[in-house]
Amino acid sequence: MDYNFNEIQREKVLIVGVDLNSRDEIDINITMEELKELVYAAEGEVIESIMQKRNRIDAAFYIGKGKAEEIALYCEELDIDTVVFDNQLSGAQIKNLENIIQRKIIDRTNLILDIFAKRATTKEGKLQVELAQLKYTLPRLIGLGKALSRTGAGIGTRGPGEKKLEIDRRHILSRITEIKNQLKAIEGVRKMKRNQRIKSQIPLVALVGYTNAGKSTIFNELIKSHDEYNDEKKVFAHDMLFATLDTTLRKCQLPSGQNYLLIDTVGFVSKLPTQLVEAFKGTLEEVLYADLIVHVMDVTSKDYELQKETTLKILKQMGATDKPILTVYNKLDKYDNCVKTLYTEDYVYISAVKGTNMDLLQELIKKKLYGNYYKVKLVIPFDKGDISSYLFNNTKIISTSYVEAGTEFLVELDEKDYNRFKKYIKEE
Template identity: 40%
Template structure:
């Protein structure tokens, strides 16, 4: 596989005009055009692109040939020539024919939002599984668009839209690419099998599993690092980390849990990417508790939360037990903090505050525990007494004749697994 590090000289050559089309379909979906375009700027900058200008167009429907219409293309051409841009990045997904037509008319590299996100992922993937998943997503995206690549194939010296599979793979025929896709799916299937076995082993041990999910740049990796001292990259960038990381975390009562960071979500996350990363994202589906990390300081907090819930629904994880964690409250005014509310249980924290981290650990511990139950165990039944200590936290013990009464705050998972040998005691 081709080296996926940035080519600095090529990256510096990427000077782009960003284009967004607002159609009736997007209006019906209540898509915030201004926010989406601002996010595209962030994505472009994350990919190392210099953004020269942004252009928007309102149309009832997209033009099947030119996407934004012939007149707007001519206007875009003048702006590109005036600024000396080398690339046009579109906020919506383009067809192969549209890429070919725009490329011929504008004489610059044409990239859409999906290709830009895939390109960023190609630069972020570090593990074998991540690299395979990204290449699979890129090839799945490119296969139906091969006829639209045109001059893009001659522009493959580097920069955005070219990291990952590499120029030789893009120049091969469809059959070769389909063979490569099948090969990658085989590799991924084997990796998924290993991941599933690992998950099952964790489940058998009865360890409580918590998944961190949230919009990209909400602070998931920061939180994992602060809670567990995990060696993970923390940057103020979109998709700073890509590969999932699991670490053990000790709770205040001495119980250990597994905490897993997942890839950040984003609106219009490419379907090919969701499909390729399903095995990774399913860490959320297997979790006993999902912590939905929210950037409290974001002006688009509400929209970002909706996107996360939509992706969780697609994964079949929306019914999982959840707690919302409003992060970065140190960047909010007191009035703004007061307005941070949502349905269900939530907590407000600053990931760099030790007292807030303690608060969060206590909250997770509370979610693990069930009712407080009393068990009456004969004093000569040490085997049953040992079970009592394994199913929760013993709060108090007292003696009654030849029996011992244990008052226990139950750990749900342990009680489900081991509690069948014990009968809760109720006074007659």
């Protein structure tokens, strides 16, 4: 997909956050900076930001009527198109705020849904986004009247769900049921493919991590190792939040000859809407079947701890914490601090853009997937062509020759294949 980011007419946006002084709350400065990036990803431009300290949220106006009137003046003065709030708003709050501010009011969840709607390209991705949009809209119908009437009016109004936004509750519920049935059918196809993959015994590696950590760039570098690679197999990579959305699966090959499958997943973000986690559960659950999780982190990010905590929290929610995890600290080319140890068995520092230490990453993936290696001679009978074919496609073969009993291989085997083909080992 070709995106042209240079000719976008960006909406003028004012962002609003509330600091509740709670120990459980993420630092508001971090989430507001992230909100700014989300607005940019949604084709908006943040003109001004407002942060307010409160002991509790105002039930009617979220920020209080007085602050809403103050924001209305800001919007008039700065010619603001849209006001984006850092947390979820109720339908009543949206209605009350729009009445005072006289601008389009959306919240963080609606903003993220909007980005997802713009980026989804597969049928499944579009259905998942529409389902999340409808679930978000349903309890807010009373407050979304003005916004919903602005069909095609930019941020917060586009996507697969936009043509459904003015239908009544009964029709929304009917559409939700219809989408769930379609997704169930797609899940059946995915389950069948997954079972075939499991039978093939090719290991699966899942890339996970915060949005814009560089997963897609790493993905594109790793898949170049396979014989079947061409440019059409690459995924879109761009330096912005949620540049890619749809989950992609491709073949990779280790330098030692073994094949593995690599899956690129949607990036995580703090305060990820519940509707999205639910809607994308079918796609994200592929991580549960991975033999290895590669957790990608942006080593240059000042929000390093938040990103790490968010990703591990979502993996825990998914029940994927029992999987072996390899941590990849990406964007080493932009990192100013000295790194004393570039890699251990559990982590590695790389620059996917520059190709730095990608060989180390491949080596660590091999160790995590296959463990110890054995160099052995195997004699495979001529009538066991399926075994010979497996060795050619999935192992590092040093040499082959033909003897009376069959094909003789000098080959490197991982522990699993060593035990599997032990009876064919030629004793010296």
